[in-house]
Structures are given as C-alpha cells and as structure tokens.
Amino acid sequence: MQLSVLIKIAALWQCSFGLSQASEGAHYIAAVYEHNIIFNPDPKVPRSRQAALDHMKENLDIYEEQVAAAAKQGAQIIVFPEDGLHGFNYTRESIVSYSETIPDPASMSWSPCLQPERFNGTEVLHRLSCMAHKHAVYLVANMPDRQECDGTDPHCPPDGRYQFNTDVVFSDDGTIVARYHKQNLYFESEFNTPRECEYVTFDTPFAGRFGLFTCFDILFHEPVITLLEKYQVKQMIFPTAWFNEAPLLSAHQFQKAFATGSGINLLAANLHHPPLRMTGSGIFTPSHSVYHFDMETDKGRLLVSNVSLPTDSETGSPPTSEVCMKSQDCGKPSASKPVADGAAPGTFHGSMSSDNYTFVPVQGAEGDLTVCDGSLCCRLLYNGSHVPEELYAFGVFNGLHTAARQFYLEVCALVRCPGDTFASCGGEVTAGDQTITTIDFHLEGNFSTRYIYPSILTSGMQLDSPDRVGWEKESYVMSKKHISGGLVTATLYGRHYEKD
Numbered sequence: 001m002q003l004s005v006l007i008k009i010a011a012l013w014q015c016s017f018g019l020s021q022a023s024e025g026a027h028y029i030a031a032v033y034e035h036n037i038i039f040n041p042d043p044k045v046p047r048s049r050q051a052a053l054d055h056m057k058e059n060l061d062i063y064e065e066q067v068a069a070a071a072k073q074g075a076q077i078i079v080f081p082e083d084g085l086h087g088f089n090y091t092r093e094s095i096v097s098y099s100e101t102i103p104d105p106a107s108m109s110w111s112p113c114l115q116p117e118r119f120n121g122t123e124v125l126h127r128l129s130c131m132a133h134k135h136a137v138y139l140v141a142n143m144p145d146r147q148e149c150d151g152t153d154p155h156c157p158p159d160g161r162y163q164f165n166t167d168v169v170f171s172d173d174g175t176i177v178a179r180y181h182k183q184n185l186y187f188e189s190e191f192n193t194p195r196e197c198e199y200v201t202f203d204t205p206f207a208g209r210f211g212l213f214t215c216f217d218i219l220f221h222e223p224v225i226t227l228l229e230k231y232q233v234k235q236m237i238f239p240t241a242w243f244n245e246a247p248l249l250s251a252h253q254f255q256k257a258f259a260t261g262s263g264i265n266l267l268a269a270n271l272h273h274p275p276l277r278m279t280g281s282g283i284f285t286p287s288h289s290v291y292h293f294d295m296e297t298d299k300g301r302l303l304v305s306n307v308s309l310p311t312d313s314e315t316g317s318p319p320t321s322e323v324c325m326k327s328q329d330c331g332k333p334s335a336s337k338p339v340a341d342g343a344a345p346g347t348f349h350g351s352m353s354s355d356n357y358t359f360v361p362v363q364g365a366e367g368d369l370t371v372c373d374g375s376l377c378c379r380l381l382y383n384g385s386h387v388p389e390e391l392y393a394f395g396v397f398n399g400l401h402t403a404a405r406q407f408y409l410e411v412c413a414l415v416r417c418p419g420d421t422f423a424s425c426g427g428e429v430t431a432g433d434q435t436i437t438t439i440d441f442h443l444e445g446n447f448s449t450r451y452i453y454p455s456i457l458t459s460g461m462q463l464d465s466p467d468r469v470g471w472e473k474e475s476y477v478m479s480k481k482h483i484s485g486g487l488v489t490a491t492l493y494g495r496h497y498e499k500d
C-alpha cells in the first residue's frame with residue numbers, strides 16, 4: 001500500500017515536471033526576444049519563393065544573433081514572437097510563398113538541420129533548427145504552416161491546402177518537438193482555424209513541461225484553460241503580435257495578469273513596432289517579472305531571466321486561496337470611513353475598450369465606493385494623495401464584449417482618466433502621460449466567474465505587483481500600499497468563459 005502510494009507520487013511528479021531529477025527550488029534560464037520586425041511593405045502582393053526567403057532571411061539573421069546572445073547568457077530556451085519572420089496583412093495567396101509544410105512531430109522525429117534533404121521547401125525550418133542545434137537551446141518560433149489536402153478530406157479548402165498560424169518548437173539538437181496551430185485567429189483571413197483545437201505541450205530536461213498558445217488565444221477557454229486544468233501545465237509559451245490597448249489590455253500588463261491569475265510561468269514575446277503600439281514582452285512567474293515596454297525606440301530587446309520551476313503540483317489555476325506576496329503590510333488601507341451619502345457623486349457611463357462601463361468618480365483623500373453592473377458589485381477602499389488635475393474613476397462592466405469577437409467579461413477597474421473631465425474616463429492613457437498620484441487601495445468584486453486576471457499599471461506603463469491578491473470568501477480581492485509610481489490602472493479582469 002505504501003509502495004503504491006509512493007509510485008503514484010513518483011508518477012505524478014514525472015507527469016507534472018516530465019523529469020525525475022528536478023528538485024524543489026530548481027531554476028532554469030529562459031529568454032524571450034521582442035523583435036523589431038523588418039516588414040514586407042506590400043504583403044498583399046504575391047512574391048516568388050526566393051523573394052519571400054530573401055525577406056525572411058533579414059529577420060532570420062537577427063534571430064541568429066539573438067540566439068547566440070541568449071546562449072552566451074546561459075539561456076536554455078528562447079521564444080520569438082508571432083509573425084516575427086514574415087509579418088502580417090497577407091492574403092491567402094500571398095502568404096503561400098512564405099509558408100512551409102511542417103511535419104507533425106507526433107508522428108515523426110525530424111531535425112531539419114541534421115537531415116536537410118528529407119523534405120523540400122523547408123529552408124526556414126532548416127535555418128531555425130540549425131540555430132537551436134548550434135547554440136544548444138530550445139527555440140520557439142512562429143511561421144505559416146501549409147498542409148496540402150485533397151478530395152479525400154471533405155473539409156479541404158477549395159485551394160487544396162490548409163494554412164495555419166503556427167508555433168514550432170525545436171529541441172536543443174534541432175529536432176522539431178512541437179507544433180501548435182493557433183485556434184483563435186484575429187482578422188487573419190490568410191489562415192484556417194484548426195477544425196479541432198490542439199492542446200500542445202512539450203517536455204524539456206531542464207524545466208519539465210511547457211504548453212503553447214498564441215496571441216488572441218489568451219482571452220479564450222480553448223486551448224488555454226484546458227491546458228491549465230486538464231493537462232496541468234504550469235508553464236506556458238506565448239508568441240504574440242499584440243496591439244496595446246491601454247488601460248486594460250496592454251501586452252505586458254495582460255501577460256503578467258495572466259501569470260498571476262493562473263499561478264503559472266509565462267514566457268511572452270511580442271513584436272516591436274511602436275507605430276502600431278506593438279511592444280510589451282516578458283518572463284513572468286506568479287511572483288516575479290522581467291519585462292520590456294518601449295514606445296520610444298525602434299530597437300528589439302532580448303530578455304534573459306533565471307526562472308524558478310513551479311513547485312506546486314496541485315491544480316494551481318486559478319488561485320482558490322489568498323496569496324499574500326509580502327508577509328507584512330497585507331492589510332486593507334486604513335480608509336474605511338465611507339463618504340457621506342449626500343456627498344457621494346453620481347455614477348456615469350463611459351466606454352473603455354469598446355465596453356459600456358458604469359463609473360463613479362474617485363475623489364478626496366480617502367473613500368469607500370461600490371459600483372454594480374447586474375450581479376457584479378465592485379468595491380474600492382482607498383486613501384492617497386490625489387494631484388487635483390489627475391482625475392480617477394472606478395468602473396464596472398459585466399456583460400458581452402462585442403468588438404472584434406464576442407466574449408463575456410466581468411471587470412472591476414480603477415482608472416486614471418486621461419482628460420480633465422470625467423467624460424474622458426475609460427479613454428486611453430499613453431506611456432508619455434506622466435502620472436504622479438499615488439493611492440493605497442483595496443479592490444474587491446463578487447465575481448461569478450472563477451477566472452480573474454489582476455493587474456496594476458503605473459506611470460510610463462510600468463507594472464507593479466499587488467501586496468495581496470486572490471479569493472477571500474466570495475470575493476476576489478487585490479490590495480496595494482506604497483505603489484512604485486503614479487497609478488494608471490488597477491484592474492480585476494474577469495473572463496466568464498462558460499457564458500461565451
């Protein structure tokens with residue numbers, strides 16, 4: 001009996017980490033590269049294969065330098081962004097010359113670097129595989145995968161091929177070990193949605209198991225929540241090409257919110273292209289972040305970080321108990337005196353990320369505000385030193401988001417209003433706006449979803465960490481004292497996947 005328990009424990013251990021020699025407190029070195037992509041200026045015009053290769057070579061040359069630089073710093077895995085080799089805005093036809101047929105690693109083992117003659121038309125795979133092999137690192141890149149099909153497949157597209165937005169993973173000897181076809185496309189008419197959602201993981205000798213998903217996927221149940229809950233993945237790889245949408249959905253803000261809310265490690269690589277507000281990458285653990293956000297320059301950036309292996313083999317996602325990140329100083333702010341009823345200013349409506357929020361103004365040195373939308377009530381306790389010309393509002397949204405794609409949200413958000421009237425609340429605050437107001441706050445909401453992604457954004461789009469975050473009885477709470485910069489947003493972003 002005791003023996004069988006031991007074997008079970010050993011099996012669990014193997015399963016969650018994929019290696020037996022992992023010990024508690026183990027670390028590995030991860031790298032992500034925010035790539036300042038060299039674009040194709042005319043993506044809608046079809047090019048020859050050679051012209052496509054010539055273009056991608058410019059980006060591949062930069063990848064090669066970064067792989068070498070990362071390896072020099074001891075990196076064992078490096079992640080590149082979505083669309084990083086080819087760009088975007090292609091048509092179904094114009095992307096063909098950029099695509100390669102990536103064999104399914106579940107059905108064959110192939111190192112393009114070691115066996116270059118095995119398949120034709122795989123120059124990019126070959127180059128990436130050789131980078132991984134030469135520098136002995138795991139490498140994750142995103143590229144278009146083309147899978148030919150014919151009449152024997154009743155779902156075969158009329159042009160005889162599937163085209164997928166694809167993450168491909170090479171092991172440190174160059175072997176293709178994983179291939180993931182993006183499930184949730186974002187205005188990408190050049191690509192097909194896989195008919196069945198793919199749950200893709202791979203195991204490494206230094207850090208156990210990783211799961212893969214891409215960009216817009218992060219907002220949906222499939223494959224992300226299934227990877228977390230059914231496959232028990234504790235580390236995720238996230239190539240993205242993310243247009244920032246402050247104050248709720250800046251790339252690095254949501255990456256950290258996801259890692260904190262899900263209790264996992266996230267390696268996130270974004271494209272770098274400030275004209276389209278693309279920046280924000282990082283290496284996040286539930287308690288530690290290394291990130292990059294830069295709207296000023298047109299330079300790429302390599303981030304390398306020493307990452308702790310997840311030690312908790314329980315289902316940690318989403319957190320079901322309070323996590324107190326600082327042992328001291330975890331209490332609510334002292335402000336608890338409610339503002340007198342007569343003095344309480346009225347509610348108003350404002351649009352944020354295209355959703356109709358119900359706001360209340362946040363005024364005075366301290367206060368206790370509650371604002372509700374349907375069954376969701378959000379409460380804010382605060383005290384602080386408001387700079388009079390910096391307006392703040394506390395808002396709630398509980399309903400269907402309808403821009404781009406429909407999905408259900410439950411959000412409580414304390415936001416800096418960008419203008420000098422409350423009508424501006426919900427509008428975008430940019431990295432250039434300097435904010436100096438500091439507020440100690442305690443936020444809570446009685447969400448009906450379990451999936452909450454908490455974030456704190458400060459002046460210049462910097463990230464801060466809550467002192468306390470997680471469930472307390474029926475509410476999800478987040479509190480912070482002594483914020484590191486002027487407050488831009490404190491948000492509890494809930495996704496009600498079941499209602500979608």
Ligand SMILES: *[C@@H]1O[C@H](CO)[C@@H](O)[C@H](O)[C@H]1NC(C)=O
Pocket residue numbers: 039040041043087088089
């Ligand atoms: C792609 O399309 C978007 C939206 O139509 C446009 O703003 C952007 O400049 C285009 N970018 C490239 C690299 O073609």
Ligand SMILES: *[C@@H]1O[C@H](CO)[C@@H](O)[C@H](O)[C@H]1NC(C)=O
Pocket residue numbers: 117118119120
């Ligand atoms: C690759 O292409 C060459 C020249 O077109 C052809 O001779 C060869 O058989 C092809 N190899 C494979 C594996 O398809």
Ligand SMILES: *[C@@H]1O[C@H](CO)[C@@H](O)[C@H](O)[C@H]1NC(C)=O
Pocket residue numbers: 027029074306307
């Ligand atoms: C990573 O961090 C751990 C714990 O702080 C430390 O023991 C280890 O030496 C670090 N590894 C590297 C390569 O910096």
Ligand SMILES: *[C@@H]1O[C@H](CO)[C@@H](O)[C@H](O)[C@H]1NC(C)=O
Pocket residue numbers: 349351356
């Ligand atoms: C937002 O919702 C309120 C209350 O339901 C409504 O009165 C208002 O017209 C809405 N605003 C917009 C822009 O839809």
Ligand SMILES: *[C@@H]1O[C@H](CO)[C@@H](O)[C@H](O)[C@H]1NC(C)=O
Pocket residue numbers: 375376377446447448
């Ligand atoms: C949240 O609290 C409000 C006010 O007490 C209540 O009406 C509502 O039903 C609660 N919602 C949930 C999901 O428990």
Ligand SMILES: *[C@@H]1O[C@H](CO)[C@@H](O)[C@H](O)[C@H]1NC(C)=O
Pocket residue numbers: 333334335383384385438439440
């Ligand atoms: C909030 O109140 C506490 C207790 O009086 C005080 O220590 C803290 O500095 C205040 N916070 C701010 C931002 O003023």
